[in-house]
Amino acid sequence: MSELPPLPRTTTAAGVVGPVDATQVPRYAGPATFARLPRTDEVSRADVAVLGVPFDSGVSYRPGARFGPAHVRAASKLLRPFNPANGAHPFGDQQVADAGDVGVNPFDLGEAIDAVERAATAVRADGARLLTLGGDHTIALPLLRSLAKDHGPVAVLHFDAHLDTWDTYFGAPYTHGTPFRRAAEEGLVDPERCLHMGTRGPLYSAQDLEDDRTLGFQVIRSDDYEVDGVASLVERMRRRLGDGPVYVSVDIDVLDPAHAPGTGTPEAGGLTSRELLQTLRGLAGLDVVGADVVEVAPAYDHAEITGIAAAHVAYELLSVLALRG
Numbered sequence: 001m002s003e004l005p006p007l008p009r010t011t012t013a014a015g016v017v018g019p020v021d022a023t024q025v026p027r028y029a030g031p032a033t034f035a036r037l038p039r040t041d042e043v044s045r046a047d048v049a050v051l052g053v054p055f056d057s058g059v060s061y062r063p064g065a066r067f068g069p070a071h072v073r074a075a076s077k078l079l080r081p082f083n084p085a086n087g088a089h090p091f092g093d094q095q096v097a098d099a100g101d102v103g104v105n106p107f108d109l110g111e112a113i114d115a116v117e118r119a120a121t122a123v124r125a126d127g128a129r130l131l132t133l134g135g136d137h138t139i140a141l142p143l144l145r146s147l148a149k150d151h152g153p154v155a156v157l158h159f160d161a162h163l164d165t166w167d168t169y170f171g172a173p174y175t176h177g178t179p180f181r182r183a184a185e186e187g188l189v190d191p192e193r194c195l196h197m198g199t200r201g202p203l204y205s206a207q208d209l210e211d212d213r214t215l216g217f218q219v220i221r222s223d224d225y226e227v228d229g230v231a232s233l234v235e236r237m238r239r240r241l242g243d244g245p246v247y248v249s250v251d252i253d254v255l256d257p258a259h260a261p262g263t264g265t266p267e268a269g270g271l272t273s274r275e276l277l278q279t280l281r282g283l284a285g286l287d288v289v290g291a292d293v294v295e296v297a298p299a300y301d302h303a304e305i306t307g308i309a310a311a312h313v314a315y316e317l318l319s320v321l322a323l324r325g
Helices: 066-073 109-121 137-152 179-185 207-214 223-226 228-241 275-282 307-325
Strands: 007-010 018-022 048-053 096-101 129-134 155-159 194-199 217-221 246-251 288-294
Touching: 018 137, 048 066, 048 307, 066 129, 066 288, 066 307, 096 246, 109 137, 129 137, 129 307, 137 179, 137 246, 137 288, 155 179, 179 194, 194 223, 194 228, 207 217, 207 307, 217 228, 223 228, 228 275, 246 275, 246 307, 275 307, 288 307
Parallel strands: 048 096, 048 129, 129 288, 155 194, 155 246, 194 217, 246 288
Antiparallel strands: 007 018
16 A cells, blocks of 8 residues: 655754644644654654643543543644744744653553553653643652652642642642642742742632642732733742742643633633743743643534643743744
8 A cells, every 4th residue: 555745844954843834735734742842752852742632530520621621622723833922933943743642541540640650751751842732741750759859859840720739629639729729839949930820719728828838839819910911920920930950730720711611620810822831931041941731622512712822831831942942
């Protein structure tokens, strides 16, 4: 049986292999990789690897984030090689490749967490930075465990409607609401440089905030965007994060449900897509060593609103990594 000819791809003078050429293959066609980029086995190296973790056994409300990686990849087909907002060439100034999905046990949380850590460490072994598509927020813990092996404690910039520093749910220590408490307890995060952004909604008690402060997190609430504006909050964010390594974790429910209906635990009063993307651009020049985009649940999405938002969040993160150099 004859094979199809290879797909035409953009390639820079430095040999960086980019997406399938949209002037020759329509954007709705081509491979199912993120932004139609090459797979890791199609390039000799990767500066950044996009890794999917289709896992949602740690959720406490609506399930479905296990289908998130495929949904975000499908919604990323329209992304283009140049980011005019910050002058970045996220697919040209660095080799980005899709590492596929981790096969994660949906019935054993402990085994799943270990599998994600092993996979992240393996993908990063040759120096690639990792952009992970979830999956629920439980996966942030093994990703931080992997990073800590090379970087020690890192600053965590956490975009989320929720704190995710609760202790347990039904006695279970590992869920999508507990990853940053476990990470703080294990010494994976720098308690002088961690920050939540976009939090809102009801809590169990005021003690939740006190516990969160004790673990080393400061909070910029969603309401602060209305009062202070993006530029002021970006300045606060950069002061808090400082000069050391930074890990960025984006729960898509940081966006208002009007901008991201396809998620498991929606809260009213969230950020707009524009506010989130502008904030992420404010990370340019910082030492971002990894990132994730989690909690996209396509069963609740409409017209790919959430998937498109998540794909653009990933694109801005890749742009920040390109500007980091």
